[in-house]
Amino acid sequence: MLRHFDRVNIIKRIKIDGQWRYASVVEQGGEIVPDVVWVRGVVESHPEGSYTLDWYENGRRRHQSIGILRHAYEAARAKLRSKGSPSVADGQLTISAAVERYLDRSKLAAAIPPFSLIAPS
Numbered sequence: 167m168l169r170h171f172d173r174v175n176i177i178k179r180i181k182i183d184g185q186w187r188y189a190s191v192v193e194q195g196g197e198i199v200p201d202v203v204w205v206r207g208v209v210e211s212h213p214e215g216s217y218t219l220d221w222y223e224n225g226r227r228r229h230q231s232i233g234i235l236r237h238a239y240e241a242a243r244a245k246l247r248s249k250g251s252p253s254v255a256d257g258q259l260t261i262s263a264a265v266e267r268y269l270d271r272s273k274l275a276a277a278i279p280p281f282s283l284i285a286p287s
Contacts, residue, residue, distance in 0.1 A: 179217075243266075
């Protein structure tokens with residue numbers, strides 16, 4: 167089981183009632199929905215603000231402003247690598263290791279030309 171200090175989260179800093187606050191992003195199908203966040207248990211659209219990494223380091227919560235969403239994925243991946251996140255926790259593959267494996271296989275699959283059917287002779 168992953169502990170809170172083994173994760174890196176992508177959140178969004180938005181303006182609510184005139185103050186800047188952090189909000190959880192909405193995910194659908196394993197992807198973050200751009201500019202859509204949870205506010206007080208309700209899904210809301212917030213085009214203002216920026217994406218931020220959220221993680222624990224030495225028992226303290228840390229934040230790093232990233233800006234736009236497309237950079238947040240790579241920044242989260244780099245942060246997990248720099249933290250030395252284990253690939254296996256309690257005998258199970260971690261999410262970060264699964265993402266790495268998927269991305270590596272996707273690149274490999276894209277490099278292989280499609281299989282063409284050969285008619286039997």
